[in-house]
Amino acid sequence: MPEGMTYSDIARRLSLLEYSEKFELRIFPEYFVKEPFDYSKRFPSFRVVIPAKTIPMKANRSIRDRTKVFGFSSTSKRRLVSVFDNPVPPPSTERKSWKTLEGRDGLLDLCEGQFLTLRGTWIEAYGKELGIPLIISKPSMDSLDAASAPRTSTFIRAHFAQHGIAALMSRKEYDHILNVGMESEGKRIQLALVGPTQCVVFTDNNKLARYWFLDAVQEGQWWNEDNGPCPIRFPDLFEKHLRTRETYDHFTKGSHRGSIVADMTNGNKYFNGIGTSHAAEILHLACIHPETLSKDVFESTISFNGTLDRLLKAVREFFGHLETQRYKQFVPTRSNTLSAFENPASQSGFYNGFTKVYRKAVVRVPLTHYMYLKRWGWLDPRYGELKANWEDDLVTPGTIEYPGRLRTKELEVYKLKFVSQKAMINLHSRAKAKREGIEHPTLQPAYDPTPITWHTLHELSQVQDTAAADLADAFENDVQEESVSGKGIPARFYTYTAIKQQPYAGGSAIIVPNTNTLNYKGNIPELGVASNFQTKKEDALIRSGMKPAGRRASIHTGKPGRPSKRKRSDRDDLWR
């Protein structure tokens, strides 16, 4: 969930932090996750966490030490010192040495145990990142006077995933959580900037958050320059960037086949700060089907039917909620709840007030919007014409205390779910069956957590086709394989993607122009769309009387890499 609006909100709350010279960085290594890759090559300033297997073994280390999930000792940071041969951080003046240190950098070590100067107003959000500038006051040996100490500066760059936030917390609550134990409280703090009365705590229960410690002088700015402009802080730049020739070329060139929802949520180069929920809401606002090809959206600038204009307008309108009086009134910076992690009810009320689509089964639209959708044919045919006197009921009666509210009409929203399943086929037995002239054994699902519906059976037949093609290939090498290994052709797994759940309320099916959009994330997407319009392909199918109730799903063999292009068949002509 953490997306542009979330980061902006976090930064706004943290701006109330009271000024203090004496913050202290505290780290809780047991709430970090093992990093699967060595980031030191790409991010020299990033504190690399080293998988246990790369830690040189020492005779006196216990089993417990060796099973640590990453380089930090789980019991205390101090024990890390005994693990590495060269644990001494470099002096802050020798900046070059940060890069020369292999596997980790000195910035984190420099921060620890030092006086850290931090101001709430320094904390910024940019896209999907939070930046915390810090001044490190390094006390000299003979003086602990922070004011006169030599200084250097660093940025902490924070990126959260699910359930990750940074929050302002009283020192009292912080101490309480530590005393009770973070596990028992369910509050797992990863990093904390601890002041005498106030703290900034970073949490991410799923441990997917990432933190960078950047050299402020060397980097210049804390955010990732590879990402596009922040739509909240620089809306004009954001829009301009999406209207450049380079962006147009990227989304419209022949090889680009992505859907707009996938391109908005995958990567931050063009749609920085926008994730799954923001994308769903923005597309809803713009009356753009999430699975519209990006190519079509961006080409609209040439054909002048305004799809890109609608999209960019919707982006502005969506993030414009942060500027409304309602936001300032109902989303307080100063929480009056018992815990810093609790959100006031008024806040969730605010967000639920304008989010219409994401993870919702129905959407309520004003009558004017309903008419708009109807006018352009974006509504399911089930939704009929409005009564002649609909204008009479635009506003509910209301009372003196509560004025009448704008009457809305409820529309169903699509919820699509896709699930990957595995099927196993024994090519050897099939080859044998073919040699002996008997019928092929049926393809068996290797596991099937859900009941097989006709949809999945349909996809299974697709898998059968692929398996048959593989079988033909296998026959080419049949003799050779048998003579070498003596084992014949091995069994092989095929993975296929099937529709687990039909569109909510099952009124009609969406036919997707490009089946690639089914698997846009490798995860299981849940799409909420505002309206249901019929694609050209669906129109053609209806006309030809061949409209299937489900849709064809792309087949996956389970191996990574770009999928090979399907050969064009005669049937494809029906889809034009």
Added chain:
DNA sequence: ACGAAATACACCTAATAGCA
């Protein structure tokens, strides 16, 4: 031949959906 594109997967656990 080589850059670009598109896929899987690793990394987690609270909350929820589904089932007995």
Added chain:
DNA sequence: TGCTATTAGGTGTATTTCGT
């Protein structure tokens, strides 16, 4: 009602084929 299985989030990297 209690138990088990599934789901959500975002990014870097590996792996494969496409397009030129």
